[in-house]
Amino acid sequence: MAIFVSNLVIGLEEGLDKPEWLLKMAEPFGSEVGIEFFIHTRSELYLERLKQVKCWIGDLPLALHGPFLSVEASSCPGTKEYTNFVNAYKKAFEIASDLKCEYMVFHDHECYVEVSQKAMLQRQCISNMKMLMEKAENAGIKLLLENLALPSKGEPIFNEEEYIGLADFFPNAEFLIDVGHLNVSGWNMERVISSLAKRIKGYHLHNNDGEHDSHNRLGDGTADYNHFFELYREYTPDADITLEYGDNHGITISDVHEDIKSVMKYIKDKKER
Secondary structure (H helix, E strand, C coil), X not given: CCEEEEHHHCCCCCCCCCHHHHHHHHHHXXXXXXXXXXXXXXXXXXXXXXXXXXXXXXXXXXXXXXXXXXXXXXXXXXXXXXXXXXXXHHHHHHHHHHCCCCEEEECCCCCCECHHHHHHHHHHHHHHHXXXXXXXXXXXXXXXXXXXXXXXXXXXXXXXXXXXXXXXXXXXXXXXXXXXHHHHHCCCHHHHHHHHHHHEEEEEECECCCCCCCCECCCCCCCCHHHHHHHHHHHCCCCEEEECCCCCCCCCHHHHHHHHHHHHHHHHHHHHC
């Protein structure tokens, strides 16, 4: 397993503006801590800079988050949105191949969903996911399906039961569990993790007040991380962990170091049990 720091902590579209900050967050821990980069395909400058990260990240572990800004994975074929979705992931897969990154986090939708739209959008999203998984496999990449049932997006395309059910619908799929999203959606953390345990590749860790997806530090919110790490040790002791903090909380390099050390302590406790 590896621990990652998301470049979201610098900013969604500014996440490559301060590479020295990202390095300072990860470097003290050697090869145990790496960086997860968002792929934003609407900015050619960002993409060009992302292609060069190997020049300064060196041997640190590298993870990638698939495109989602202005990218709609539930869009219908024949629409501009669908063409943009397909082209965005084509670029993303090319970057992942160049960077020799085997996994990519996937968001199933970004649009606001009305109750009356759910069934249609869910069908289209599943069709698009099937297509995209095939393209990813051809590129040597594995998509990690992230839970995205956020109140701010209206009716979830996949509720808790339906998200877990994706493991049956896609027998070879793997998952990334966003613990902050579990908290705001009110899902049962133990049920989700225990049900998908053998298919969970990694986690996004951040906290919130149970209502807003604010991406705070681990200790700043209502998500129970003591309980999470108990479940982590029991069900997924080898899964990767990414600290996915927002850029609007004044989080410092030393804050990140402190939280990485806390995560490492939990992992060490796991190994000694």
